[in-house]
Ligand SMILES: Nc1ncnc2c1ncn2[C@@H]1O[C@H](COP(=O)(O)OP(=O)(O)OP(=O)(O)O)[C@@H](O)[C@H]1O
């Protein structure tokens with residue numbers, strides 16, 4: 001039996017001002033999905049989740065409800081209808097959940113991207129990553145009710161991804177400046193994306209919109225010009241952060257600690273509760289991370305946290321192993 005292990009790392013959606021249109025991948029941690037191919041037909045549903053490790057029993061085993069298996073079903077349907085590949089066997093799925101749930105670290109997106117690259121490899125690589133990414137984005141609809149691409153696209157493709165358009169999907173890859181490091185701090189609490197989206201306004205004043213898109217343009221320019229000061233100046237979110245900050249105990253103190261300890265900029269990672277900061281060296285990012293963790297611990301909620309320092313990952317989802 002052929003077995004393939006796929007991996008996809010954590011991602012940071014929004015990147016402050018780029019709500020739903022900008023995201024990036026870090027190198028670790030990430031989810032792993034192990035797929036085993038059986039030639040014999042077993043049931044009407046060709047994918048079974050045999051086991052999930054590391055979720056504390058929190059995730060659905062129903063193949064249509066877990067993003068890892070759901071996207072494999074979508075992939076099988078796609079290759080049948082568009083590539084004439086009619087799969088009649090069965091795929092067993094083992095999910096190694098290394099990312100915390102409802103964390104702001106792109107947990108459901110990582111499961112989906114890891115599963116898709118593994119399924120593609122398992123069946124002879126009929127699709128490109130640009131085809132696979134469509135299913136990873138659809139998997140977000142299963143997870144939180146909206147198919148936002150700013151975790152799924154960088155989880156699949158790596159780098160920074162700018163979503164110029166959702167219909168049709170138009171993704172722009174932006175390679176990171178060489179010395180840009182991300183500090184990611186995950187406080188030990190959960191914040192569901194669906195709830196964090198429900199607190200956002202349905203419309204915003206034109207003055208707010210101009211501030212936001214000015215910063216998105218400046219952030220993209222800063223990345224492309226490797227202008228670290230501009231990147232820091234552009235890391236301002238006047239739309240989502242003001243509404244979501246109150247949902248993250250200690251956020252204000254943590255952001256202040258990040259900036260006071262030398263971060264270029266700091267904001268909520270995705271829909272939270274994780275918080276990210278950019279720095280222009282690994283050493284600076286480590287210093288910022290220690291200050292952010294201390295601030296979470298000393299805030300009223302006294303939250304313990306995990307912290308990672310990482311460059312921006314350029315690889316995207318990838319195969320860890322294949323056994324014939
Ligand atoms: N493989 C999976 N990993 C994580 N969540 C999953 C997965 N499959 C389905 N879900 C569902 O997605 C919901 C969590 O989605 P949500 O977007 O809030 O958090 P997340 O994807 O875990 O992390 P993030 O906040 O970084 O997006 C949970 O209700 C969970 O049951």
Ligand SMILES: N[C@@H](CCO)C(=O)O
Pocket residue numbers: 013014019020021104105106148150151193196197240269270271272
């Ligand atoms: N763009 C999404 C990111 C979720 O990680 C949101 O902010 O709701």
